[in-house]
Amino acid sequence: MYFDYSEKTISSEKIYQGKIIQVKVDTVLLPNGKEAKRELVNHPGAIAVLALTPEDKIILVRQYRKPLEKTILEIPAGKLEKGENPLDCAIRELKEETGYIASNMTQITKFYTSPGFADEIIYLYKANSLQQGEAKPDEDEFIETVELSLDEALERIETGEVIDAKTIMAIYYWQLERNKG
Structure with a gap:
């Protein structure tokens, strides 16, 4: 049986929009029902x-x-x-x-460089x-x-x-x- 580890985004706040990257902080709902913050970097690849x-x-x-x-x-x-x-x-x-x-x-x-905080793919x-x-x-x-x-x-x-x-x-x-x- 597969356990669903996904996190539901409750809110997202853009912190920085640069020429290459975007930084945001998401509030997420964890599988156990608690909330957490995730600091994320979006990159075009x-x-x-x-x-x-x-x-x-x-x-x-x-x-x-x-x-x-x-x-x-x-x-x-x-x-x-x-x-x-x-x-x-x-x-x-x-x-x-x-x-x-x-x-x-x-x-x-192809691979993700740092999936703990960034979505950059190479x-x-x-x-x-x-x-x-x-x-x-x-x-x-x-x-x-x-x-x-x-x-x-x-x-x-x-x-x-x-x-x-x-x-x-x-x-x-x-x-x-x-x-x-």
Whole structure:
């Protein structure tokens, strides 16, 4: 028998409406009949791309991330524009951030980044058959493209230079795929 764990929203108060996110506080009715507050972040969603060169190297970008107050290595990624198809976004972001164009791009998976408080979903794609072009990052993006072998990428996880979930997931996916033969 399945127990219904759902929470009914009684009221919702918008706290902040930004360019990218919305923050609200919902009052909910719990399954036991009590009320609780839920602080929620609404996000339009994003894409991330595991891009592999013909030399079997992963393409990463090095960029400063203000919430972390540090520069990190991560796979190319970006926010979905309103009504944008995730595949179109993946193609656009890969070209903007790295200059690469993929003639073959497939969705690996999609996942929620922090379901305890946010509805952000990331669509993870794999890009193959790449052709190099010219990167054209957004005017507020300052990034450097880095290419690493699988062993080098795994080492960057171990040393803490690669620390974000989407990039770690992509690198481990690449490792599993390679081990399957």
